[in-house]
Amino acid sequence: MRRRGHGSSGCGVPYRHPGSDGGIQGCEQRVHCYHHRWRKAEEGRYVESIHKDTGGRHFKNKKKSETREALLQRNVRILSSIAKSILPVKDDTLVLLVANPVDILTQLFQEISGIPRERVFGSGTFLDTMRLRTELSMRYNIAATHIHTYIVGMHGDLQIPLWGVGNVASVPVEEFFRLTEKDKKAIGDAARDKAYKIISAKGSTYYGIGACVAKLSAGFTQNRHQIYQLSTWHPQYGCYLSWPAVVSKKGVSGIVPVALTVKETEIVKKAAATIRFGVKNALNPKKSKL
Template sequence: MIRQNNKVVLVGDGAVGSAFAFSLLQRTTTLDELVIVDRKPELAIGDSLDLEDVTCFDYPTNVHTGTYFDARDATIVVITAGVPRKEGETRLDLINKNEKILRSILEPIMASGFDGIFVISANPVDILTTLTQKITGFPKKRVIGTGTSLDTARLRVLLAQKNHVPVSEVNAYVMGEHGDTSFVNFEEAKLGSKQLTRVMPMDEEDKKNILMAVRKKGGEIIKHKGATYYGVARCLSQICEAILTNRDLSLPVSAPVTGFYGIENNLYIGTPAIINRSGIQHVIETKLSESELAQFQASATKMQKVLDSLESSEN
């Protein structure tokens, strides 16, 4: 059996994009070609030359700069390009700026003949992932956003620290918007093989404090160092690994939820899903408490209002 050529085109070589490329080269042993596209060509050249050295220690990937036309035969196009969140801003504050940037990228990508999988990481990720599918007309399973993967990582680290166990022992998800209407799926959360709420008794105030700590961590990082990038870069590389290696990995991504959780809105939002070579193989409709289901639906409603306001402003 002849293995398919694995090629990733990265659009946006800022802090997130650069950290993602480094992570992907270290973790993936099936990546044949990594193309870096950025509006600052000199930066992309420097980064590609720097990243090239990593291939000596891991997999001999061809790393180089390129243009949107390189997407013509790519397996994945990863979009990290966009204006980053500043201290005091919400992710939704970025929508008008980053929507324009997204459209300027998608047009030449589609003109190249690209027929692979889009993975979106720019914020607000749920809105931009939804727009990517609408603008391109791609099958929904071939458009993925990082969603609540970073929120989930932060939750698992926090719960592991509180319970003095390895992070690998924690199985819990943040769901909904990657933003201020996210929520924790405590109903299904586990510590090892045991229900989290049995090992770690919590009242509603305790649950609220855990959620707020997860939500605020990004802002805390931005306050100290100006941006967050290592965590989301690793989330991105994990999604791409699942695609490139056809792993059937369950990840909390921004996925199409129409018909799930009682949601009929045509949008993407954070939920566990199985990711493999086809993209989103299927959405996992996980068990939610009555309160959690209401929070999920409220989060979806908020996202839909943002999308509706964008459409009305364009008309």
């Protein structure tokens, strides 16, 4: 196979070569370029096919140092008006929420619209999970595509990496990377706080979440039956929660039964309680108590 540089045959999409010193390189192989071109075109086509109707109403961006919960009250009225205005919808309609606090807003949208739970979902901790895998990849020079670990809970300060169930080539993540408690905290904090650093630097996180929306949209519309970390209904906790779920053209077809440690369970329960309170407070702000 002939090598290609960044000339007319290069796709310009950066990638990390497995086993490299961690530097970002351009695409070098012709077939790789064709793959990237096809992928970009296909995902773009599917994203463009998704109907987006906010009637000129836009969710407010998160301000610097503002919590996602504080953002809720600024966005809930907009969400309600959008949810009511799109009805009625076809039976095969899928709704993907990409606004913060995403877990709370996703449940609110489902309750207001009445669209079946399996067809309403949010971006959840999908981007956070990608950031976690990228952080591990950059620190230890292992391709992120071979790192299988997840972040669950409530997107934001109550999200938690599941170190105990992650693996690299079937070897537990903790064992493969020889992670100490200090390492896990530093890596988890880096993944969680990445959004705040990006917002502080340039005002918003458009590109990261945009790439996630493209991938999620293609996963649903192409009926891939892949597992993504979405904000979806979790019957055990009685609310929407960011959790690994199987997706298809019919929506969320099931959640992954993940085994949690005692500490992880405590954080997830706290996240679920916060989400339930947020939903209740948004619907009845004067009557809610956490």
